[in-house]
Amino acid sequence: MRRFRERLGDHIGPLCCAIGVVAVVIVYAVYQPAVLSAFGIASLANASVTLALAGLGQTVVLMTGALDLSIGSEISLVNCFAATFMGGSTTSIVLVVVASLLIGLAVGAINGLVVAYGRVAPLIATFCTSFVYAGISLTLRPQPGGSIPDSFANLLTGNWGLLPFSALLLLLAVLVIWLPVFRSRLGRFILAYGDNPESAFASGIPVRKVGMAAYMLAGLFAAIAGLFLAAETTSGDPSIGNVYTLNSLAAAVLGGVALTGGRGGMLGPILGAILLSIILNVLSIVGISAFWQDFIEGGILMLVLGLAGIRLLRAQSWMTLLGRSQS
Amino acid sequence: MPDAVLRAEGLTKRYGGITALEDVSLSLAAGEVLALLGANGAGKSTLVKMLSGNVTPDSGSIAIGGAERHLTSPRVAFEAGVATVHQELSLFGSLTVAQNILIGREALGRLGHIKEETSLRRATALLAEIGVPDIAADARLGTLSLAQRQLVEIAKAISFDPRVLILDEPTSALGLTDVHRLLSVVRGLRAKGRAIIFISHRMEEIETIADSVTILRSGRKVGAFPRQSFTRDRALELMLGETQQQLHAVPPPPPAVQTTPPILQVADLRLDGRLNGVSFDLRPGEVLGLAGLEGQGQKDMLFALFGLFRRGLRGDVIIRGQARRASRPLQAIAAGLAFIPDDRKNMGGFMFLPIAHNIAVTILDRLRRFLFLNARRETAIVAELIQRLAIKCASADAPLGSLSGGNQQKVIAAKWLAFERDIYLFCDPTRGVDAGARETIYATIRDLAAAGKGIILYSTDMVEFPILCSRVLVFRGGKIAGSVSGAEVSEESILALSFQDTGAVAA
């Protein structure tokens, strides 16, 4: 029983998100039954996948107890790169996809170098690099445009019966990146490092490499998100990623990932991302003015952050409370 | 000695002005248990941290199995065959017991994935081997008690199957039965030819398990001898050195006059599991000691009085006849309490702010003239305190962090002398403090008592009680196990009360 409650406590974030998603989808379907068609499901999936990927990337970094404010710029950068250089031929598509993923790893590595080896506080470090990456996207592509071949676009955004390819992409990212990482030692190290950096060092964990790897994984997920956005919009836009920085944090926090590190899984952020993405759609379907969207989005965030804070208020001693001080 | 598994030569480590360890050499053979003895701050943990790769020595060398090794990180030490149980545990609350034990050495499948089942089996076997099958290998570490965690930490070190195993105060959190289990594991390892360094403040354990004893004092090795020539008296003399004589030379203050009404009354104070019904009185002019083994509730008692627990505290705290149980430090301060913490870095002072600001922080309201601080008065007060406590500093504007540990501790005391309170709570005020500074702090405590303040002193250093306290409460399991007062206050009487049920270990 105690074990069960423990388990439930762990999964309370994902559970709440799952309930939220189901509720929102029901409201959606009432107002617009066609959303349950193949095309509708693909629409929902496409709308959520980018944020889900960004949320996964953010989660990896959060689990080490740091944070990444450059995720949005990384997404924009890869998006602009892909839309600018992806030709029509299969070889060039493959090359650009590979190069995009490498760019994601590279910008992640830069963050990791600055934070883990340069010992600059994560907040400032990624705040600064986000400007550098945004500047590079703007220089690469001063205005939205470029092109993405239909074949690539359809590959990522189409659907096969009830199965949207975008959901497959997310599944693939989870199967090929998340699961192998978190089933391996690296994942264990990431969690351990976020849980207690001093213990991690004393346990012989290569702490700097782990910090670096976390940022590189975040960059990789951001790159996939950027590629998906390129396919979805068939173009590049230097500001397209901006919304994902804060929203990825929101999705992760909604999904029960602790900002203090050491805790989190992939289901929570994914469900959190789906909830956040669909809710805006539903708001406009239900007829709530767009002006309310920022308000509601900010409100949801404040509510979740506040609730997490209230949980902390139960801390018994002032030392644990103040010991949790901000990054 | 060709069969030395571990040989350290001339290890030295300095932290700023403090010499933690100076020119210490050590050699350890297979199948040998070496007990490391020394007072608090003698440098035992520093030595351990060097042998485990957590700290690099300023000078000196370490050889393992005959080959010189540069233990630049814990990983290198593990690879060299040295596993360590640190004084502060190196575990992860959100991982399971098995994941903790095997971190970095998990059983991997062909795809590089962790085989959790295998790990679980290995961890379970290991726990059974050290005689603690009651700890479930798949339990979350965060749900275990401190003693259980200590055992997990030991299992983790043993799982390396190390040539050298270092145990830094592994028994401080353990009860009698667990200590027995641990000691038999150590014996088993010795039988397998492992070399073991064992640190403990409990003489009985040393007598039971050690093959040889090395004694540190103030960072220096002051003695090493085989178990046969070991006696408690000799060890104590070497550990405490002349300081002890010097300290004993000062007469203890007179016991408090029992007729004055108590300034502080504590009645049945409880804090879930950590304090189990503590009651006592404190009278003006009295220095009341809180003694006992580490972690028996003495510190929690001080924290509770000073309002550091926000919730969960039950029972009464009565100050000058008024109920003043605090759930915030501000309330405690208003009720007339001052608190001098042991953890200088995290709880004591503002390391990067000037000394003057550190001292004046408690009296900001009193220094206010209109909107502004009365700078002249502040300077005068600070200067007076610096002089009174003989704080060695370049100027009152120097950052606190630039001072030596002892002087930092004096500054922390100074800020509560600036803001005169009725009751002073001293939490191990001499931890890591050199002999001279100790004297100043002792004198300060005596002066306060003479001025009619009530003082509660917690110390990990047993010798301080006889020279400072008129009465000592000995804590065990969050309760007062007994008390001694006046001339009865001695290390022996306190130890006797502390060990009442663990004293049998020696047998």
Place this chain on the structure above:
Amino acid sequence: ALMVAAGFLTASAAYAQSLTDPASLEKCFVKASADTPMMPAKHKTGPYKIAFSNSLYGNNWRTEMLNIASAYVKQPDVAAHIASFKIFNSGNDVSQQISQIRSMILSGYDAIVVDAASPTGLDSVINQAVKQGIVVVAFDNTVGTTKAINVNEDQTEMGRQWAQFLVKQVPANKTILMVRGLAGATVDNDQVDGAKSVFKDHPDLKLVEVYGGWDVGTNQKVTADALATNHDIGGVWGTEGATGALQAILQVHAPLVPMTGESDNGFMMLATENKIPAMVIGQSPALVAVAIRAAIATLSGQSLPQSANVPLTALTTDEMKPDVDFFPKLPGSFVTNISIPQCEVHIPVTEVVK
């Protein structure tokens, strides 16, 4: 004001027939270039379900535009063609707009009107909509795909006309300050291309370019900066937000010079008040009405150019009439050209200011 509104209503009733009248359409929808193809007509019986997918919201122009859209579809002659009309706002988030249009496809609309968040980002979802038989009309921020009808004002021509006005007014060897819009935006590039095609024939004029971001505050700031380091400015080529440029000039007591700008109420008020030679041509928020009209016309069997421009109307200071062309009682940020007579779009002020 009520009288005026009533007058407009009766007047527009008279146009009821001409909403889909080919001759009238031809006057309004001018082919963007000679080789612009005609879009095939649809023959659906009305009334039609029309959705409007707007992107950015939260500036005056967009707010007036949204009000105009709601007002226009209620005018009796238009309402006769419309079964339902719904507005969706996505913000400047391309994927949000994509998913909104996808949801419109699901809802079975006959036509979708779009002000796009990205010039290329919506192409594939629009192609999908068209494949489902939906008529898509993009305006203002138009789209790249040729499956949609694009309706706009010719930004290049606008920039050119402003420049032509200035080269007539500004003495030789002076500097012209170009307060551009948002760096990188297509509209900004088009306007400046048009202007430079004129200025290149006047090499004696020195050009200084700054970005004003199309808003008053930024215009004011960058103009103040530019005025500080350039002392022989003879004219200001401004666009949206030029009110700020004019305020900066007044603020630092720089000489008053000929200016251009879009149809901001404040700009026209200041220009007439200070008697500054100025020319305004504005991107009209009523373009949305023209786009809705294009959707109705196509659905009811008319063929329109795939890319059409609405004729421009320029106004100079001496032609500006209070309470007709500009409105001294309304805020300076009010965009004045809320009607497009060439397209038979007449919107009373009371419908736009709420």
Place this chain on the structure above:
Amino acid sequence: MSAATEAQPGRAGPRLSASIKRAALPWLILAVVYALCVIASADFLTWHTIRLQLIQAAFIGLVAIGETLAILIGHIDLSIPWTITLTGMFATNLYAAHPHEWVAFGAAIGIGVAVGLVNMLGVYVLRVNSLIWTLSINLMLQGITLIYTNAAAPTTVVPPAAKFLALGMVGDIPMAAVLWAVCAIIVIGALRFTPFGRAVYALGSNELVALLSGVRLARTYAAVFITSGVMAALVGLLLSGYSSQAYLGMGDDYLLPPVAAVVIGGSRLAGGEGGYGGSIAGAMTVILLEAMLITLNVSQGEREIVFGAILLALAFLFLGRRRR
């Protein structure tokens, strides 16, 4: 004093010069940037040009007061942009309806106080990471502004006092700069010479020690975040005065530049070290950098790269390093 301190000139010397270096560095950076501006255009030598930059710097400098305090206590305030816009919108609108200046200024201060209190609630009471909390508040305020204004700039009627503060002149000196100077003196004085200042540094150095020393944490948090909110609100009014109207984009430039001003000004992002003196130099540096990049016609992309890289270099070299 002399009796209390044993003279150890050998130790005092380098430390003193280190703190002078720390205080001087922002001004040195400013001097370098100004020299670059002069090289870019000799007009930067004229009082006329300097005056214009001074007005812009004053706006940044005023909000940097709140940002400096927030950073000194180890936090950050990213809710400034939409506090500015909401205040501009609300106060000018209110003034149009009730043309009394005190109504507008009262409303502005009210908004500032309210935002500050909500920030304090999240950061102090709920202990949410200030970066995320204040950004969420910023989003929320954006929503409120859009709902309230219906996304249209409502009025061009602006309180004359706001206009005067933003554009007026005292002799040859802009009123905005005078206001800035007055506020700067107050803040520097408060940080140096009042119990409040001591509490700010104590809190930023080590919150637990501050708590144990009887520093009134809630009061200090509230004062800091309310000051930040009120300064943002004030700048919202000034900006409305400057442009004779409030508009929706008016706060957009106030997310990063105040933080940059504080960081360039030498305050440690982790709190406890620094002061407002440096932020003054920082604010001018930020404005001059921008003016220079405009004069040089550097593209937006390059501008961001340069900006981020300079800030990162400063952080790496001596500002925001974590200690181990």
